[in-house]
Amino acid sequence: MSGTSLDGVDVAFVETDGERIVALGPTGYRPYSDAERDLLRQALAEGAALTDRATRPGCLGEAEALVTRAHAEAVEAFMTTEEIGHDLVDIVGFHGQTVIHKPAEKLTVQIGDAVALAKRLTLPVACDFRAADVVAGGQGAPLVPVFHQAMANDLAREHPIAVLNIGGVANVTFVDGGDPVACDTGPGNAMIDDFMRARTGAPYDNHGDVAATGTPDQAFIDRVLTDTFFGLKPPKSLDRNAFAFANIGLPDHSVPDGAATLSALTVQAVGRIIAHLPEPPKAWIVAGGGARNATLVSMLRQRVAPASVETADEVGWSADALEAQAFAFLAVRTLKGLPITFPKTTGTPAPMRGGIIVRP
Known part of the structure; x- marks a missing residue:
């Protein structure tokens, strides 16, 4: 899995029948270099103009080759390090790098x-998980709720549980026994990362230490939250750049105040979704890069109290590898012809199969 934060490729080994998680095995990581991230950012910028999902104009062809190579290297190194033979792998889930996501335009x-x-791995690969859902009129995102549900159903926490993944975009899954309810909540780390890079050259606000010293601009946050997206009920999804900090008129704050403002915006956007859920969650599990941001987690605890808030690591999951594990799970569901999206997660008219399988 290579996410919207553009940090690198996460790898996970999962044993599952597509319904139940039998075992979560080892995990691995292959970081992108600075030059590779620069190319991927350029691909995101150029990808915004795409109208045909089959074409790769400009730098997109080069970026696609990079993504493919990086994932191959990540899997090969992981299998070697963990001594995982080819005979133990039924299928590889390959999400790819999203460069544009506009479900309204299908x-x-x-x-x-x-x-x-x-061909390189000499293993079957499940890919293209979003397209069928979007063609059927769904949002094509988020895709991980059926995995979140499998993980959370048996978790010894008071239900209902909300699993909040804070990547470049934040998404939530509401778990309470039935089919999951899910949606993107709004911006995640992408705005904060882009702001820090533009103002300081740092790739992100490490642990939220900079934001912790600043003061949020509540008037600005209130103005952004008037956007129609935040009033929509689930299901709904966002493109990574939908709320790019450079496009939403962020005042010329100090770096601490700017980081604090964008962090608070992410958390308050999450808070806005609670009214649209079947009932307020009693326990929140935070995953993704945002789980490493102590300031975001602290702000969330204040916003959703008296509900409990724990990181994925604190409940025995892997905050870093959860999405990679999810796409291993989705690959098996694809292999078995099981649905991966649902009316209350993406807005499809019925549970939808998704993904295609490519064999070497």
């Missing part, structure tokens, strides 16, 4: 050459 593009990956 367009979603994840770059990455699954045919080349399958």
